[in-house]
Amino acid sequence: MAITDRQTATLALAHALSAAEHGLPVIPLSATKLPALRSPHRDEGRPVSCRGACGLPGHGVHDATTNPAAVRALFAAAPWATGYGIACGRAPHHLIGVDLDIDATGRSDSAAALQQLALHHLFTIPPTVTVITPSGGRHIWLTGPSGVAVPNSAGRLAPGIDIRGAGGYLVGPGSVTTRGAYRLAPGAADLLPAPCPRALLRLLAPPARPHRPPGRPDQGRGLVRFVLAAREGQRNTRLFWAACRAYEHGFGDALAAALTRAAVRTGLTEQEARATIASAARLTSGRPPGPENAAGPSA
Incomplete structure (x- = not known):
């Protein structure tokens, strides 16, 4: 070396x-x-x-x-x-990086785009640590609250604006790369990462899933009747639809046994019914489908 x-x-x-x-x-x-x-x-x-x-x-x-x-x-x-x-998103700072890119012409509208977002959503970027990249771009460091996982994204907020959140990292000032060195912006050496404005955090963080209280015993009776009324050729489709509605309203697990019994009475096997209900549960929770019913319900 x-x-x-x-x-x-x-x-x-x-x-x-x-x-x-x-x-x-x-x-x-x-x-x-x-x-x-x-x-x-x-x-x-x-x-x-x-x-x-x-x-x-x-x-x-x-x-x-x-x-x-x-x-x-x-x-x-x-x-x-x-x-x-x-590393971003880690305690104690829960760092969030706002990466303002420079385009191929050496100019960038990303700073103007961030300013427009700030005007539209009524927030200002506080004085905070800012790093100048070798291309002339900016990394703006902000801190987030614990328990809020800001995802990484590229151009989702606006063209030329990338976000470094949980699972991502920022190149630290003083690093040397093939394109040059990263350095602190003038006046940033004495600053600490500032808290992310709440309005900006709402744009960056995924919305929390609403809490739904446990269902009442009588909830879902109409869905069970809907499954029981299924004719041959629509049994699985009706079961899948009913299970999706039950999970969307927060009582899918509580109704699963009743839906399974209803589906068996229409002619499905217990295994077929459970697989269809499990597929509905995955779909409504945002998880990818499993191998037992990857193609979705059939007639």
Whole structure:
């Protein structure tokens, strides 16, 4: 490794340790802005969902830590690292990154788009940590409340505006990449990440699922009668529709047994009825369908 490379790596570690000292979980990054350590499961020949439970480094943002000894160990395992990433969405800051991109012409309307959003939704971006990217873009750091997971997105808020939230990371200031260095904006060195304005947080965070109280014993009788009235060729379709309505109104689990008995009386097997009800439960909860009824209900 050349002297310059060693100096870059040493500075990257120093910046990462400073960030960790301020409660920001960090990982080493390569000059391509990707996690510097490769997955320990890369040669296993099958998808692995390990997020670090194996105890080995190389799980990307899941390796992020504020422990100085652990930070040093990560960088020692990746001596080629030239920068560091800061995990978003993690305690204590629950960092949210607003990435204002620069387009191919060197100009960007992303800042203007953010200003328009602020005017329309009545919020202002407070003074906060801002990082200048090698292309001239901006990373605006904000903090979110605990218990609110802001998802990552690209261009969803407005063209040229990417959001780094839970499971994502920001390239830390002082990092060096193939395109140049990331640096703090003038006047940002003495600032702390400011709280995300509530109106902006509402745009970024997914809406909470409404809480529905448990259903009354008499709820769903009409749905059961609807299933019982099914003729051959519409039994599964009626059962699926009724189960969806029951789960949407919050009493699907309570009504599942009655719907199963009704479907069996119309001629379906208990296994067929349970599979259809389970498919309705997955659909209304947003989970992907399982293999037993992946194509949905049949006639």
